[in-house]
Amino acid sequence: MTAVLMDGKALAAKVRAEVAREVEEIGVSIGLATVLVGEDPASAVYIRRKQEACREVGIEPIDHKLDESLSEEGLLAVIEELNADDRVTGILVQLPLPEQIDEDRIIRAVHPIKDVDGFHPTNAGQLFQGNPTFAAATPSGIMELLREYDVALKGARAVVVGRSNIVGKPMALLLLAEHATATIAHSRTQDLGAVTKDADVLVVAVGRPETVTAGMVKAGATVIDVGINRVNGTLVGDVSVDVRDQAGLLTPVPGGVGPMTIAALLRNTVRAARYQAGQLAFPLDGR
Ligand code: NDP
Numbered sequence: 001m002t003a004v005l006m007d008g009k010a011l012a013a014k015v016r017a018e019v020a021r022e023v024e025e026i027g028v029s030i031g032l033a034t035v036l037v038g039e040d041p042a043s044a045v046y047i048r049r050k051q052e053a054c055r056e057v058g059i060e061p062i063d064h065k066l067d068e069s070l071s072e073e074g075l076l077a078v079i080e081e082l083n084a085d086d087r088v089t090g091i092l093v094q095l096p097l098p099e100q101i102d103e104d105r106i107i108r109a110v111h112p113i114k115d116v117d118g119f120h121p122t123n124a125g126q127l128f129q130g131n132p133t134f135a136a137a138t139p140s141g142i143m144e145l146l147r148e149y150d151v152a153l154k155g156a157r158a159v160v161v162g163r164s165n166i167v168g169k170p171m172a173l174l175l176l177a178e179h180a181t182a183t184i185a186h187s188r189t190q191d192l193g194a195v196t197k198d199a200d201v202l203v204v205a206v207g208r209p210e211t212v213t214a215g216m217v218k219a220g221a222t223v224i225d226v227g228i229n230r231v232n233g234t235l236v237g238d239v240s241v242d243v244r245d246q247a248g249l250l251t252p253v254p255g256g257v258g259p260m261t262i263a264a265l266l267r268n269t270v271r272a273a274r275y276q277a278g279q280l281a282f283p284l285d286g287r
Pocket of ligand 1: 206228
């Protein structure tokens, strides 16, 4: 069997067109503040792509490039300004942050109604309780890809490898919400291959090349490769190439999950603007 590749690039283009129409229809101005601290080249590329996608759909990107040496208090002050600025309807802080800054503190400082990444405990908690406001972009984009390819989730065995707050945990919650039997595996999981081989839907978000090989995959399974690793100058995922002969559906790297992450971010950004315009009810005011 050779897996059908799930074309995240094509679906993301479709989503962008939909979002552009929605932006026109709702008639409120939408501004996404992008905050980048330091010079990390990969982060700079991600920010640029997100800003380009915003422009394409009629969202104004508001660029904040800050010095690598910025203190935590300094960044908190910037976030407070953005929270108070009506032109800014969404705030995105590119992670990772320099080591002198406590990421959790910054995540909590972003007002939940502008938290388009869905990382604030209020929004993460809403997802946990089954009433999502902003769900994290990467898992949301993956859900859209699974829907597009008609992947059956109800009653399916879904295994997520990786338990970060950004990808693994929200991914498992979204799969659970669609009635999959969701399992989360991680670095302490014993006999990872036995766990992954049980999966009808396998999401791998580890950040290590070749974490999952063909022998660890059920024949015909849907395999979502979230990993982005640079090996000898080439981008590779967490899933080895031989999985193509074992999976039924597979996301390529690049061109699978990455574009869908940005597409989902755009959807969240529009949602934030609609909450603030009173077109949608945000369930909580405070933090
Ligand atoms: P983290 O480093 O935060 O989490 C990695 C997870 O993988 C941890 O839970 C860790 O377990 C687990 N893990 C590490 N080694 C193993 C192993 N050998 N076996 C099983 N589990 C293991 O990473 P992120 O979740 O932020 O990102 C994961 C990957 O996805 C990265 O490559 C990242 O670049 C990529 N990514 C891609 C995006 C996209 O748009 N395509 C967006 C976001 C991330 P433990 O908790 O026990 O340490």
